[in-house]
Amino acid sequence: MNNQPDPTVLESPGGPRAYTVTPSDEGLQTLEISLGPQHPSTHGVFRMDIVVDGETVIKLKPVFGYLHRNHEKIAESTTWLGTMPYTDRLDYFCSMSNNWGYALAVEKLAGIQVPERAEYLRVIMAELTRIVNHTCLVGFFINDLGAWGTPLLYAFREREKILDLFEAASGARMMCNYMRFGGCRVDVPAGWLDQARKIVDEYPAFLDEFEKLICGNEIIMARTQGVGTLSPALAVNSSMTGPMLRASGVAYDLRKHAPYGIYSQFDFRIPLGDVGDCYDRYFIRLLEMRESLKILKQALDKIPEGPVSADIKIRNFKPAAGEAYSRIESPKGELGFYVISDGSTRPHRYHVRGPSFVNLTVLEDMCLGQKIADAVVILGSIDIVLGEVDR
Amino acid sequence: MTDPLTIRFPSVTFDTATGSYVLPLSIALEVANYLRDDAAYRLDMATNVAGVDWLPQVIKKKVKTSVTNAEGVVEQVESEVSENKPGLMEVVYHLISVEKRKGPLVIRLQTTRENPVVPSLTPVWRGCEFQEREAFDLYGIVFEGHPDLRRIFMWDEFKDFPMRKDYVESDDYEYEPTPHDAVLEKAQKHYPNQT
Amino acid sequence: MEINMAVDEALKSELSKAGIFTTTIEDIYNWGRKSSIWPLQFGLACCAIEMIATAASRFDLARFGAEVFRPSPRQADLMIVAGTVTKKMTPQVVRLYNQMPEPKYVIAMGACAISGGPFKQGYNVLKGIDRFIPVDVHIPGCPPRPEALLHALMTLQRKIDSQRSIGKPEAVTNRAYNDRSEEYLIPRFGEHDLVPTHNPLVFHPTAIKRTE
Numbered sequence: 001m002n003n004q005p006d007p008t009v010l011e012s013p014g015g016p017r018a019y020t021v022t023p024s025d026e027g028l029q030t031l032e033i034s035l036g037p038q039h040p041s042t043h044g045v046f047r048m049d050i051v052v053d054g055e056t057v058i059k060l061k062p063v064f065g066y067l068h069r070n071h072e073k074i075a076e077s078t079t080w081l082g083t084m085p086y087t088d089r090l091d092y093f094c095s096m097s098n099n100w101g102y103a104l105a106v107e108k109l110a111g112i113q114v115p116e117r118a119e120y121l122r123v124i125m126a127e128l129t130r131i132v133n134h135t136c137l138v139g140f141f142i143n144d145l146g147a148w149g150t151p152l153l154y155a156f157r158e159r160e161k162i163l164d165l166f167e168a169a170s171g172a173r174m175m176c177n178y179m180r181f182g183g184c185r186v187d188v189p190a191g192w193l194d195q196a197r198k199i200v201d202e203y204p205a206f207l208d209e210f211e212k213l214i215c216g217n218e219i220i221m222a223r224t225q226g227v228g229t230l231s232p233a234l235a236v237n238s239s240m241t242g243p244m245l246r247a248s249g250v251a252y253d254l255r256k257h258a259p260y261g262i263y264s265q266f267d268f269r270i271p272l273g274d275v276g277d278c279y280d281r282y283f284i285r286l287l288e289m290r291e292s293l294k295i296l297k298q299a300l301d302k303i304p305e306g307p308v309s310a311d312i313k314i315r316n317f318k319p320a321a322g323e324a325y326s327r328i329e330s331p332k333g334e335l336g337f338y339v340i341s342d343g344s345t346r347p348h349r350y351h352v353r354g355p356s357f358v359n360l361t362v363l364e365d366m367c368l369g370q371k372i373a374d375a376v377v378i379l380g381s382i383d384i385v386l387g388e389v390d391r
Numbered sequence: 392m393t394d395p396l397t398i399r400f401p402s403v404t405f406d407t408a409t410g411s412y413v414l415p416l417s418i419a420l421e422v423a424n425y426l427r428d429d430a431a432y433r434l435d436m437a438t439n440v441a442g443v444d445w446l447p448q449v450i451k452k453k454v455k456t457s458v459t460n461a462e463g464v465v466e467q468v469e470s471e472v473s474e475n476k477p478g479l480m481e482v483v484y485h486l487i488s489v490e491k492r493k494g495p496l497v498i499r500l501q502t503t504r505e506n507p508v509v510p511s512l513t514p515v516w517r518g519c520e521f522q523e524r525e526a527f528d529l530y531g532i533v534f535e536g537h538p539d540l541r542r543i544f545m546w547d548e549f550k551d552f553p554m555r556k557d558y559v560e561s562d563d564y565e566y567e568p569t570p571h572d573a574v575l576e577k578a579q580k581h582y583p584n585q586t
Numbered sequence: 587m588e589i590n591m592a593v594d595e596a597l598k599s600e601l602s603k604a605g606i607f608t609t610t611i612e613d614i615y616n617w618g619r620k621s622s623i624w625p626l627q628f629g630l631a632c633c634a635i636e637m638i639a640t641a642a643s644r645f646d647l648a649r650f651g652a653e654v655f656r657p658s659p660r661q662a663d664l665m666i667v668a669g670t671v672t673k674k675m676t677p678q679v680v681r682l683y684n685q686m687p688e689p690k691y692v693i694a695m696g697a698c699a700i701s702g703g704p705f706k707q708g709y710n711v712l713k714g715i716d717r718f719i720p721v722d723v724h725i726p727g728c729p730p731r732p733e734a735l736l737h738a739l740m741t742l743q744r745k746i747d748s749q750r751s752i753g754k755p756e757a758v759t760n761r762a763y764n765d766r767s768e769e770y771l772i773p774r775f776g777e778h779d780l781v782p783t784h785n786p787l788v789f790h791p792t793a794i795k796r797t798e
Contacts, residue, residue, distance in 0.1 A: 037675065037678055038627075038628055038678065038682060039657070040627050040657040044629070044630070044631070044634070045630055045675055064543070064544070065542075065543060065544035065545060065546075065672075065674050065710075066630075066672055066674050066675040066678075067630065067631055067669070067670065067672060067675070068544040068545070068672055068674065068710045069670055069672065069705040069708055069710065069711055070553065070705070070708040070709055070710055070711070071705075072554065073553065073554055073708070073709070074705065074707060074708070077707070085704070086704065089631070089632055089704070092631065092632035092635060093635065152638075152642075153642055153643050156638070156639060156642035156643065156644075157642070157643050157644070159639075160639070160642070160644045173636075173731070174632065174635065174636065174729060175632070175728065175729065234517070236435050236436055236489050237435065237436070237516060237517045237518065238517040238518045238520075239436050239437055239438055239516065239517075239518025239519075240518075241438070250489060252489045252492075257492045258487075258492070258494055321408075322408070322409070323409050323410075325439065325485055325495055325497070327438070327495075334438060336438060336439050336485070338439055338441050338483070338485070340443065348443075349441070349443045349444075351439070351441040353438060353439040353441075353485075353522075357521060357522075357525075358438075358518055358521065358522065360521065361517060361518055361520055361521055362517075386631070387631060387632065390544060544674075544710070545674070545710065546674050546775040547775075548775045548776065548777060549775070549777065549778070550777040550778060551709075551777075551778060553709045553710075558709075560707075560709045561709070561778045561779035561783075563713060563779065563783040563784070565783075565784065565789075565791065566713075566789075566791035574707070
């Protein structure tokens, strides 16, 4: 399926690469294509400069910055809490997780304790977000393969049910702005937990339907198995995190190995892939959804009564000078927030470690030697969101 | 300090205020290779690379000193001491060990604001590649040894380094319906006949 | 003397009771145009997800005939600018708009496309797409709900209904027929900002009288 040419002269520039490609003896007739920034399958305004020999990719350079909205500079001129709505717009599918990451960083910096009910609510919201994100990813991925919208519409149908829950809890479908330093902004309304339980009970039926329709499908298997393989050593060295890392067989999940919140109290497994190709990455997300449903069931059963936010003085909030780095397992990988305070009402430095940004490091390595249609599939399996790549 | 890193490289200092190791630039690459390969650490992933800009600042501290006054009595006198902290640009790396499941170890490379050059750690950890390009694009810190150092977010013809603390943004405030504070000042240049 | 192009309503209903359907060519033509708008698949940021949700099964853009999102600007008539337009992306947006054939429309969806939105204070954010291309409908919100996008589409349909394609040259507002179609200026990347920062032929902000 992949013809690996012998390494020779035309080598990709420096650094440890997985692969080098070369011209044939008769001379190379290459075509340079700019894929994007407006393209139906680039998941946003993302551009790839691809050099192809026939249909085989021999060089690929990602170009982004088309959605660079200087989020970090704005955070330096807004107060600590004023940046919270902007974190919603980083990875716009997963606004609850982003909020949690930032709240965690500031809580670490200022030493704020979070009450137990708030911790349970945070876990419930984060796992619902994981389900929304993976459902949409699976829908978009099959769309990229050419299934022209039908699985995407099924995915969006399920997403709408969970967005109803988010709207009832926080007031907005997507940009929730729900977490605060010390807990959540407001408690969930009456009947919310029962509705969440109903959705969690009905979800496995949708996953079964998807698996039956898609996973044994020979077109999907032929187009994704063996495509875009990533070795575990390269994955770790290139700072891959999240489902990309686990699909290559490296067992590292922040919820288990660097736990935050109350994740250590829940019983769940971590799916791992064997080969590290696109099929593994896609299947691992289906399995992760099932594990998220397990966590949700446990959390919805054990959630206690109590306050949902610690009583901190938010007006003129000035954490002590110092720095903190918080990491959470967002659906795309490790989302990190690095904040430096100099004792005033505004951060001195605020940096977001976006998983989509770092996961793009190996895009070229995975695509070299593949066909150009495979480049689109590989990009889809990395699961990028441009709001997080460009910030 | 008794940890293996400072024993092996005595010129590496530990900054207790931030809980991080400050590496001298000349041995930074060697220390990075040691941190990645040595059995005590096995820090195989650099998750986060961030540039930080500190403007020169004057820190005033109130200090109590013992002074013998004219009668020979020792008393405490409070005085204000000004300390000039020079400007600084630094790159902060958060390293984790996937193999040992150990949390972030923070290292810093510090340099001046006038000529910010640091060695690149991309040959050690490939994951630093894009993040160092981001620090170059937004702060102007040059990473020696980086395989492909060019701008990543802004267009190539852009000349400024936007995240620096002394960056002045260009003026496109022609239309501002309800400005106040700083934005009002910027907009007023375009409305000369109005107060 | 102006000829009234519309058919008298009372006469229309009398005739339709007798089984005779009357209309004008203009009305039929506009009805065809407004009921089959083909949007350009052009999502920039978060608002794009709400646009996809509008096209999905709960909010169903297909009822309005606008379900066929075309990837190529040559085949589209509506550009929904959904999301923040950055200065790096602006030349591409204007180029795409120039490549669309007349009659073409623009909906600026979300606060970012109208005026820069929450990211207004930005070295890379264009403060509104109407600095470079003419916009027909603005939708406020961050992000606007899918119902708001449907309302905007209905407003656009009303606007299309009111356009005239035949008649005296001054009365023709449909740009496909009045030779007033033009290529819009594409900015280039300068050293500190786009050059120019806005297109003075297109950007007409209202004059503000500040009385304080």
